[in-house]
Amino acid sequence: MQFMGHIKLHIPGPVEVSEKTFRAFCAPMIGHRGQGFKDLYATMQPQLQSLLYTKQLVYLSTSSAWGIMEGALRNLVAKKVLCCMCGAFSDKWLDVAKRCGKDAEGLRVDWGSPIRAEAIDAKLSTGEFDAITLIHNETSTGTMSPLAEIAALKVKYPDVMFIVDAVSSMTGTKIEFDTLGIDVLLAGTQKAFALPPGLTVFTCSPAALARASQQKDRGYYFDFIEFQKNAADSMTPSTPSISHFYALASKLEDIFAEGLDARFERHLTLANKTRNWATGHGFLLFPETGYESETLTCVSNGARHGGRVIDVAKFQKLVKDRGFLIDGGYGKIKGTTFRISNMGDETESSIQTLFSAMDDALSHLG
Ligand SMILES: *Cc1c(COP(=O)(O)O)cnc(C)c1O
Numbered sequence: 001m002q003f004m005g006h007i008k009l010h011i012p013g014p015v016e017v018s019e020k021t022f023r024a025f026c027a028p029m030i031g032h033r034g035q036g037f038k039d040l041y042a043t044m045q046p047q048l049q050s051l052l053y054t055k056q057l058v059y060l061s062t063s064s065a066w067g068i069m070e071g072a073l074r075n076l077v078a079k080k081v082l083c084c085m086c087g088a089f090s091d092k093w094l095d096v097a098k099r100c101g102k103d104a105e106g107l108r109v110d111w112g113s114p115i116r117a118e119a120i121d122a123k124l125s126t127g128e129f130d131a132i133t134l135i136h137n138e139t140s141t142g143t144m145s146p147l148a149e150i151a152a153l154k155v156k157y158p159d160v161m162f163i164v165d166a167v168s169s170m171t172g173t174k175i176e177f178d179t180l181g182i183d184v185l186l187a188g189t190q191k192a193f194a195l196p197p198g199l200t201v202f203t204c205s206p207a208a209l210a211r212a213s214q215q216k217d218r219g220y221y222f223d224f225i226e227f228q229k230n231a232a233d234s235m236t237p238s239t240p241s242i243s244h245f246y247a248l249a250s251k252l253e254d255i256f257a258e259g260l261d262a263r264f265e266r267h268l269t270l271a272n273k274t275r276n277w278a279t280g281h282g283f284l285l286f287p288e289t290g291y292e293s294e295t296l297t298c299v300s301n302g303a304r305h306g307g308r309v310i311d312v313a314k315f316q317k318l319v320k321d322r323g324f325l326i327d328g329g330y331g332k333i334k335g336t337t338f339r340i341s342n343m344g345d346e347t348e349s350s351i352q353t354l355f356s357a358m359d360d361a362l363s364h365l366g
Contacts, residue, residue: 007320010354011327012139012168012296012341014190014197021195024250025243032242038234040245045234047252051260052185053176054203059227060248061200062241065167065188068200070096071222072133072184075212076161077102079130082123084115086145087138088331089165097133105129111333112304114145114291117153124157131161137169139191140330142298142339143287144169151180161208167191170201171255172267172295172343183208189244192267192295194344195251199244204228254345268294270342270351277355278340281362282308286337296341301329303336310365312338318361324354 009016030036041060048058061068073081073096080103083094097104107123109115115134123129137144147164154162162182166175170187177185183205190197204212204224212224220226226237255263274297275285284307286298302309312335316328327339342351 007325008323008354009325010341011325012142012191012339012343013188015192015194015341015344016346017194017196018254018345020254021247021250025196025247027243027246029242032239033235037242037245040249041231041234041236044245044249044252045231047256048201051171051252051255052201052203053174054178056177056203056205057228057231058201058203059224059231060236060240060245061202061222061227062198062236062238062244063200063222064190064197065165065186065200066096067222068184068186068202069093069133069165070100071219071224072161072163072186073097073100073102073131074222075215075218075224076163076183076208077104077131078211078215080104080128081131081133082107082120082129083133084120084135084145085109086113086115086141086143087111087135088140089167090115090133090135090138093133093135093165111141112143112286112298113288114143115150117146117149120150121153121156124153124160129160131163133163133165135165135167136175137166137173137293137295139168139293139296139339140298141286141333141337142293142296143291144173144293145291147175148180151182154181158207161211168293168295168343171263174260174264177203181205183211189248192343193248193251195244195247198241199248201248264294266347267342270346270348271295271297273348273351273355274340274342277358284308286333295343296339298337298339301336301338303333310362312336315358315361315365318364319358322357322361324357326354326358 163184168191172192186202189195189199278299284300286300329337
C-alpha cells in the first residue's frame with residue numbers, strides 16, 4: 001500500500017501504522033456475540049496479559065484513552081482524588097475529575113519535572129484521598145516519572161486506588177502491573193502500539209473492581225464491572241471496533257515475534273539516539289536529567305535556559321517538506337520545545353533517515 005503524498009508521522013501520536021496492520025484492519029466484519037469474535041479476543045487475552053505482566057483480565061474499550069481516564073474516575077473515586085500534574089495531559093486529568101463532579105486536588109510540579117514518590121506520600125498521609133491519577137510518561141514534556149517508586153507507596157496506602165496512564169509508554173517500556181501492585185493501567189493504541197486511534201487497552205486490580213462495584217454513578221459505557229463480566233466470556237459490553245481487534249491481533253503477533261525485551265530495548269536505543277541527535281546539534285533536552293522518556297524526545301528550544309534556539313515552525317515545515325512530521329511543542333511549551341517520537345515500529349535505519357532529513361532541514365534554516 002503506497003499512500004500518495006503521505007507524510008510519515010514522527011509526532012507522539014498518532015504514529016505511523018504499518019501496511020500489515022492496515023491489511024488486518026480491513027478484514028470483513030463478524031458478529032461481536034459470535035464464536036469467531038470470542039475466539040479472536042480469547043486468543044489475544046493471554047498475549048495481552050503477558051504484555052501487561054498480569055494475571056488479571058485485560059479489557060479493550062472502543063474509545064480513545066480519555067474514555068477510560070474519565071471512566072476510572074467515575075468507577076473508583078468515592079471520596080477525593082489526588083491528580084499528579086506535570087504536563088498537559090496530567091493537568092487535564094484534574095479538570096476532567098472536576099467535570100465528573102469529583103472532589104479533586106492537584107499535586108503540581110514544574111513541567112519537565114517528574115512526579116516524585118515523597119510528594120505523593122506527603123499528600124496521601126493526610127488521609128483525605130481514596131485515589132490518585134498518575135501519568136507514567138507525560139507526553140507533552142517527554143518526561144517519565146519513577147513508577148516503581150511511586151507504586152511502592154501502595155503498601156502504605158492499600159485503600160487508595162492508583163490509576164496509571166501509560167498511554168505513551170505501554171509496549172515501549174516494561175510495566176509489570178501485578179508486581180507494581182497498582183489498580184488501573186491504561187493506554188490508547190495510537191501511541192507505542194502503532195495502531196490507528198480509537199481503542200484503549202486496560203486492566204484493573206481485584207481491589208479496583210471491588211471499589212467499582214460499590215460506586216452508584218459509574219455509568220454504563222465505561223463501567224468496569226461490565227467490562228469484567230463480558231471479558232470473562234471473551235466479549236465486550238457494547239459493539240466494539242472489530243477492525244481494531246483484528247489490527248491488535250496482528251500487532252501482538254509482531255510484538256511477540258520480536259520479543260518484549262527486544263522491543264523495550266529497541267525503544268530505549270532509539271530514544272538515546274534521538275537525545276544524542278539533539279544534544280549533538282547544540283540543543284538541551286527539556287526533561288529533568290534522568291527522567292527522559294524512552295518513547296519520545298522533548299527538545300528544549302529556549303524553554304530551558306541555555307542551548308540552541310531555532311524557529312521551530314520553520315524547522316517543522318522544512319522537515320515536513322522532506323516527508324516527515326515532527327511535533328512543534330504542546331500546550332504552553334509550543335515553540336519553546338519540539339518533540340520527536342520513536343514509538344511503534346521504528347528501527348535504527350528508519351530513525352537515521354529521519355535524522356538525515358532533520359540535518360538537511362537545519363542546514364536550510366538560515
Ligand atoms: C495521547 C495521550 C492521552 C490522550 O489520548 P486520547 O487518545 O486523545 O484520548 C492521554 N495521556 C497521555 C499520556 C497521552 O500521551
